[in-house]
Amino acid sequence: QKVEWAKLKDQKTLSADGQHFTLAANIGTPKDLTGVLENGAEGIGLYRTEFLYMDSQELPDEEAQFEAYKSVLEGVEPDENVTIRTMDIGGDKKLPYLPLPEEENPFLGYRAIRLSLGRSDIFRTQLRALIRASAFGNLWIMFPMVATLPEFRAARDIFNEEKAKLVAEGVAVSDNIKLGIMVEVPAAAVLADKFAQEVDFFSIGTNDLIGYTMAADRGNDKVSYLYQPYNPSILRLVDSVIKAAHKYGKVAAMCGEMAGDPIAVPILMGMGLDEFSMSATSVLPTRSLMRQLDASKLQTLAEKAIEADTSEDVVALVKANVPEIK
Numbered sequence: 001q002k003v004e005w006a007k008l009k010d011q012k013t014l015s016a017d018g019q020h021f022t023l024a025a026n027i028g029t030p031k032d033l034t035g036v037l038e039n040g041a042e043g044i045g046l047y048r049t050e051f052l053y054m055d056s057q058e059l060p061d062e063e064a065q066f067e068a069y070k071s072v073l074e075g076v077e078p079d080e081n082v083t084i085r086t087m088d089i090g091g092d093k094k095l096p097y098l099p100l101p102e103e104e105n106p107f108l109g110y111r112a113i114r115l116s117l118g119r120s121d122i123f124r125t126q127l128r129a130l131i132r133a134s135a136f137g138n139l140w141i142m143f144p145m146v147a148t149l150p151e152f153r154a155a156r157d158i159f160n161e162e163k164a165k166l167v168a169e170g171v172a173v174s175d176n177i178k179l180g181i182m183v184e185v186p187a188a189a190v191l192a193d194k195f196a197q198e199v200d201f202f203s204i205g206t207n208d209l210i211g212y213t214m215a216a217d218r219g220n221d222k223v224s225y226l227y228q229p230y231n232p233s234i235l236r237l238v239d240s241v242i243k244a245a246h247k248y249g250k251v252a253a254m255c256g257e258m259a260g261d262p263i264a265v266p267i268l269m270g271m272g273l274d275e276f277s278m279s280a281t282s283v284l285p286t287r288s289l290m291r292q293l294d295a296s297k298l299q300t301l302a303e304k305a306i307e308a309d310t311s312e313d314v315v316a317l318v319k320a321n322v323p324e325i326k
């Protein structure tokens with residue numbers, strides 16, 4: 001099987017009926033680019049920048065960040081995109097040099113975009129490094145854990161201010177930087193039709209979206225059975241986010257684990273998800289599966305899946321209709 005997959009490394013990701021889907025990879029550091037290239041991913045759908053902060057003894061300065069972002073942008077093909085997520089610090093990802101108040105519920109607390117807006121000094125440095133790096137490739141910037149429109153607007157305003165300052169300083173920057181949000185807080189998924197009018201793209205973060213929607217921690221043995229990627233409630237949210245994006249001509253991507261899950265992939269293809277981003281090792285198996293499937297026929301499968309009662313029913317439905325899944 002590995003030999004078969006390897007042959008697909010330089011192939012486009014086309015369904016059996018010729019529909020193209022972008023198959024991108026998730027990375028944590030520029031070093032992960034090797035795996036991305038070896039597995040033939042079409043760009044980077046999620047660069048988790050918090051590792052830059054976590055692997056350092058102090059806040060990484062603008063120059064260090066610029067170098068990291070630039071190397072990733074230069075590491076992919078000129079026609080491929082790189083989606084870089086601003087820091088998702090807080091919650092379980094703590095920084096020894098950035099003391100934050102102890103919280104009773106860190107997963108409902110001061111993290112990600114909330115922290116970035118609260119500490120705009122840190123956020124501005126990151127945005128400056130990103131905007132400077134934009135001259136070296138196709139940069140898409142996304143903000144994590146956005147729950148409300150004002151949060152997105154505030155982040156966009158700061159981005160525009162820093163961009164204008166750099167332009168005034170004579171620094172070369174791209175005029176085509178895309179701004180988007182992670183859809184991982186249920187509130188943002190529910191209001192997707194509003195967000196879609198203001199963002200350039202969505203990237204659905206199913207890892208958190210499932211946890212917050214089901215109110216269940218996958219790491220807790222007693223409740224992990226409730227962490228259900230195929231629960232019709234999750235599928236309905238995902239479907240409505242994709243539809244909202246397309247209604248306004250925006251890109252719908254997914255960068256959570258679900259994007260590389262063989263049971264979910266046929267449903268997501270049927271929903272018309274544009275970009276699937278996953279760990280590099282899942283790229284070739286997913287491309288192989290996608291190439292065997294007829295995307296137009298999967299629309300009916302997706303429609304049935306969102307009408308199902310339970311997660312188990314969805315799995316049975318997919319297995320009965322997609323024999324290509326082994």
Ligand code: PEP
Nearest residue numbers: 184205206207208255256
């Ligand atoms: C997600 O929540 O799905 C996601 C991709 O972000 P992370 O796994 O980094 O929280």
Ligand code: MG
Nearest residue numbers: 184205207208
């Ligand atoms: Mg997340």
